[in-house]
Amino acid sequence: xxxxxxxxxxxxxxxxxxxxxxxxxxxxxxxxxxxxxxxxxxxxxxxxxxxxxxxxxxxxxxxxxxxxxxxxxxxxxxxxxxxxxxxxxxxxxxxxxxxxxxxxxxxxxxxxxxxxxxxxxxxxxxxxxxxxxxxxxxxxxxxxxxxxxxxxxxxxxxxxxxxxxxxxxxxxxxxxxxxxxxxxxxxxxxxxxxxxxxxxxxxxxxxxxxxxxxxxxxxxxxxxxxxxxxxxxxxxxxxxxxxxxxxxxxxxxxxxxxxxxxxxxxxxxxxxxxxxxxxxxxxxxxxxxxxxxxxxxxxxxxxxxxxxxxxxxxxxxxxxxxxxxxxxxxxxxxxxxxxxxxxxxxxxx
Amino acid sequence: xxxxxxxxxxxxxxxxxxxxxxxxxxxxxxxxxxxxxxxxxxxxxxxxxxxxxxxxxxxxxxxxxxxxxxxxxxxxxxxxxxxxxxxxxxxxxxxxxxxxxxxxxxxxxxxxxxxxxxxxxxxxxxxxxxxxxxxxxxxxxxxxxxxxxxxxxxxxxxxxxxxxxxxxxxxxxxxxxxxxxxxxxxxxxxxxxxxxxxxxxxxxxxxxxxxxxxxxxxxxxxxxxxxxxxxxxxxxxxxxxxxxxxxxxxxxxxxxxxxxxxxxxxxxxxxxxxxxxxxxxxxxxxxxxxxxxxxxxxxxxxxxxxxxxxxxxxxxxxxxxxxxxxxxxxxxxxxxxxxxxxxxxxxxx
Numbered sequence: 121x122x123x124x125x126x127x128x129x130x131x132x133x134x135x136x137x138x139x140x141x142x143x144x145x146x147x148x149x150x151x152x153x154x155x156x157x158x159x160x161x162x163x164x165x166x167x168x169x170x171x172x173x174x175x176x177x178x179x180x181x182x183x184x185x186x187x188x189x190x191x192x193x194x195x196x197x198x199x200x201x202x203x204x205x206x207x208x209x210x211x212x213x214x215x216x217x218x219x220x221x222x223x224x225x226x227x228x229x230x231x232x233x234x235x236x237x238x239x240x241x242x243x244x245x246x247x248x249x250x251x252x253x254x255x256x257x258x259x260x261x262x263x264x265x266x267x268x269x270x271x272x273x274x275x276x277x278x279x280x281x282x283x284x285x286x287x288x289x290x291x292x293x294x295x296x297x298x299x300x301x302x303x304x305x306x307x308x309x310x311x312x313x314x315x316x317x318x319x320x321x322x323x324x325x326x327x328x329x330x331x332x333x334x335x336x337x338x339x340x341x342x343x344x345x346x347x348x349x350x351x352x353x354x355x356x357x358x359x360x361x362x363x364x365x366x367x368x369x370x371x372x373x374x375x376x377x378x379x380x381x382x383x384x385x386x387x388x389x390x391x392x393x394x395x396x397x398x399x400x401x402x403x404x405x406x407x408x409x410x411x412x413x414x415x416x417x418x419x420x421x422x423x424x425x426x427x428x429x430x431x432x433x434x435x436x437x438x439x440x441x442x443x444x445x446x447x448x449x450x451x452x453x454x455x456x457x458x459x460x461x462x463x464x465x466x467x468x469x
Numbered sequence: 470x471x472x473x474x475x476x477x478x479x480x481x482x483x484x485x486x487x488x489x490x491x492x493x494x495x496x497x498x499x500x501x502x503x504x505x506x507x508x509x510x511x512x513x514x515x516x517x518x519x520x521x522x523x524x525x526x527x528x529x530x531x532x533x534x535x536x537x538x539x540x541x542x543x544x545x546x547x548x549x550x551x552x553x554x555x556x557x558x559x560x561x562x563x564x565x566x567x568x569x570x571x572x573x574x575x576x577x578x579x580x581x582x583x584x585x586x587x588x589x590x591x592x593x594x595x596x597x598x599x600x601x602x603x604x605x606x607x608x609x610x611x612x613x614x615x616x617x618x619x620x621x622x623x624x625x626x627x628x629x630x631x632x633x634x635x636x637x638x639x640x641x642x643x644x645x646x647x648x649x650x651x652x653x654x655x656x657x658x659x660x661x662x663x664x665x666x667x668x669x670x671x672x673x674x675x676x677x678x679x680x681x682x683x684x685x686x687x688x689x690x691x692x693x694x695x696x697x698x699x700x701x702x703x704x705x706x707x708x709x710x711x712x713x714x715x716x717x718x719x720x721x722x723x724x725x726x727x728x729x730x731x732x733x734x735x736x737x738x739x740x741x742x743x744x745x746x747x748x749x750x751x752x753x754x755x756x757x758x759x760x761x762x763x764x765x766x767x768x769x770x771x772x773x774x775x776x777x778x779x780x781x782x783x784x785x786x787x788x789x790x791x792x793x794x795x796x797x798x799x800x801x802x803x804x805x806x807x808x809x810x811x812x813x814x815x816x817x818x
Contacts, residue, residue, distance in 0.1 A: 172535060217524060226536070
């Protein structure tokens with residue numbers, strides 16, 4: 121009888137089980153991981169088709185694609201984990217073009233010995249973030265590497281979205297006279313991770329700002345479709361985001377330190393850690409650049425959204441053949457805000 | 470003078486340089502890696518925009534999305550490397566829906582200390598594979614992990630494509646009476662990697678079959694738009710691909726061992742390594758299932774394409790409430806071709 125030769129495979133032990141090499145080898149164990157963990161968690165008809173690719177209908181128009189690997193350490197932190205971060209991060213990269221994110225894909229690179237309970241926690245968190253954002257995870261892949269050849273779990277997410285007609289947001293679109301806005305206080309994510317890693321306590325726990333910004337962006341492009349640039353200041357912080365814009369748009373940028381929102385406890389932590397909040401990653405903030413005549417409308421729109429309540433106008437775009445980003449300090453001096461050249465914060469996202 | 474405070478950064482040393490944590494930190498070094506290595510290699514207008522997302526125009530219709538992480542070890546092997554493999558693998562996953570692949574994105578998870586010369590070799594190989602396939606890499610991301618927390622380089626690719634009208638290819642579409650075809654000899658990729666890893670020599674070098682199959686697929690769906698299923702038998706080999714189809718379509722499958730093409734040196738290597746060619750990964754082969762009346766047209770179409778010259782009809786779909794895949798052996802017996810339950814070949818792709 122054929123049946124008697126069929127090897128019986130137990131259900132995944134999601135409480136005490138660990139990832140083994142066999143979970144990445146294309147056989148029954150991998151299939152089990154997909155069918156018992158990933159498909160139920162993400163729970164959508166695209167993924168449930170179990171093809172090597174997900175199929176969906178798309179309207180014609182301008183699309184965008186963005187991708188990010190996530191190697192944040194530790195995997196779990198106040199305000200999120202690698203799973204929610206991976207969903208938010210890629211949704212935000214898509215949204216920074218003014219696009220409405222449509223779908224996500226994800227891959228997991230797992231280290232042999234990784235606890236299935238931790239994997240489930242991450243996957244559940246991704247699924248929740250994806251559901252809350254209304255952007256389903258429709259395709260995925262799993263690989264396993266030997267113990268010592270990875271670091272628990274790396275998550276890569278890719279997103280696609282549609283850009284509304286008339287919207288043209290790009291790092292190359294800033295022009296002198298434009299205003300620079302941020303959606304909220306800087307540095308919460310980076311400081312949350314570093315505080316945890318360095319085992320620092322500041323009376324209150326600093327919580328990551330990790331959040332999906334596409335709802336805020338939709339409101340912004342609805343009210344100011346001509347917004348010129350948007351960036352989420354992740355690795356390298358506001359400084360990197362603005363230096364990229366300055367270089368791509370061939371302009372200079374002047375910031376006003378007094379107007380840049382930074383929480384007091386984040387500022388205190390930065391002083392202790394030797395960090396500069398301008399270089400610290402956010403995962404739920406954006407910087408936007410628009411014409412001066414649009415900036416009060418854009419600011420009001422941002423402040424009217426839960427994720428932009430503390431938005432502020434923090435600077436302006438100027439002509440500058442050197443494409444420098446500079447800042448007027450609170451003491452009236454001037455300071456260069458150059459690219460970060462050292463490695464301020466490894467594995468922050 | 471602001472200029473004097475600007476830190477001078479040397480060009481990347483692509484001959485003797487190594488990846489440092491700073492290459493992943495969002496500052497100047499990461500920007501350099503992107504501008505001096507990735508952008509020139511992939512050389513396309515989408516990537517050159519240097520936004521956090523790539524923008525493109527898409528026609529309306531049925532789209533597909535597929536994603537894969539690649540952790541193959543060693544990184545370089547006869548017939549390819551992790552870069553060409555990542556391009557081919559994702560193009561193939563997209564193509565197995567009958568779709569025309571449009572765009573790819575990629576991420577690199579780099580281990581501190583990885584040689585920039587090796588990274589360049591991989592990136593150049595990806596760029597060549599992408600150009601030859603006519604599928605540009607339009608978005609990317611780079612992360613760096615500390616020494617000992619990765620394994621040189623992991624590459625994740627995501628692809629999107631458009632399905633031609635009237636084409637509906639899915640693992641759930643097989644019906645009893647259908648014929649099963651393969652596009653060429655099985656197991657070359659897996660045996661090439663294992664021979665290298667085990668330092669085996671078989672007189673001739675066994676070369677990976679890694680190839681982009683979308684041209685072959687385009688010819689197939691042009692001549693037989695009603696083709697029911699396509700899969701590329703990667704991890705888990707033909708056995709995994711057909712067990713997935715059997716389960717998804719609620720059918721059984723009967724194979725004829727005598728008709729399954731396997732190169733003599735691959736068969737010899739498998740015997741030495743204790744492997745079964747039915748379970749060994751290919752990276753440039755596909756298995757297709759179509760109605761019996763279409764199979765001679767499909768076979769002729771496949772044989773007329775350079776990547777399908779050794780195509781063969783290897784079995785048929787039958788009614789079977791157990792959804793078993795079975796094989797009539799060359800000696801006239803019958804054998805179950807079940808899911809792989811052990812870990813035959815770790816890190817093959």
